[in-house]
Amino acid sequence: MLDLTSGEWTAVALSLRVAGVATLASLVPGLAVAWLLARKRFFGHALVDGLVHLPLILPPVVTGYLLLLTFGRRGWAGAWLSEIGIVLAFRWTGAALACAVMGFPLMVRAMRLSIEAVDRRLEQAASTLGASPFAVFLTVTLPLSLPGILAGGVLAFAKAMGEFGATITFVSNIPGETQTLPSAIYTLTQVPGGEAGALRLTLISIALSMTALLVSELLARRMGRRLGTG
Numbered sequence: 001m002l003d004l005t006s007g008e009w010t011a012v013a014l015s016l017r018v019a020g021v022a023t024l025a026s027l028v029p030g031l032a033v034a035w036l037l038a039r040k041r042f043f044g045h046a047l048v049d050g051l052v053h054l055p056l057i058l059p060p061v062v063t064g065y066l067l068l069l070t071f072g073r074r075g076w077a078g079a080w081l082s083e084i085g086i087v088l089a090f091r092w093t094g095a096a097l098a099c100a101v102m103g104f105p106l107m108v109r110a111m112r113l114s115i116e117a118v119d120r121r122l123e124q125a126a127s128t129l130g131a132s133p134f135a136v137f138l139t140v141t142l143p144l145s146l147p148g149i150l151a152g153g154v155l156a157f158a159k160a161m162g163e164f165g166a167t168i169t170f171v172s173n174i175p176g177e178t179q180t181l182p183s184a185i186y187t188l189t190q191v192p193g194g195e196a197g198a199l200r201l202t203l204i205s206i207a208l209s210m211t212a213l214l215v216s217e218l219l220a221r222r223m224g225r226r227l228g229t230g
Helices: 006-039 045-057 060-071 076-083 092-116 120-128 133-144 146-162 165-171 181-189 195-229
Strands: none
Touching (some): 006 045, 006 146, 060 165, 092 165, 133 146, 146 195
16 A cells, blocks of 8 residues: 555655755754744844744745745845855745745744743853853753754654645645645645545655654653753
């Protein structure tokens, strides 16, 4: 039943590639934004928080269309990028960008909650001992918030694996280039006799997402025990 065709294997491999790149590219910006929202109070804080979470409440198609307007060949950013040889629209890199945008709110939310849970007295004690703010972050905040950072990364990865609306609007559904698992499943449901292939890919998608969540839970518990013992 899980004897996948070459096209289906390509869709699985592309989904893993897109989700992996989207997650890795989001980690540092996501952590920076999470720390900013958790530890700083500034004018426009609520606005930044709202913008970060906007992809969660907008229809994914709207997010994809906005990406197309911005990063398409005629978009204000896309036109400049194309001049230096970087094209995102209708490319797998654009799919990674769309997945990163859609998963970013989930990543930031998990990281922010984890950072907020770190006892600020520990950070203040490190500062009193002469540690710089960056050193405090590296030696106190970051280690103690690792379970949340891991959870945020896995949530973003799982979201990227299942992203459909923004991706298909921004980069279309091109086999071998932008056709990820959800796009391939959608295509198979539209053709006669494609039900078996759609079911195979659905089972693969469920298995990958569940594996990611289980690994995240196990690693988070292990890190929590180690931090607790330390």
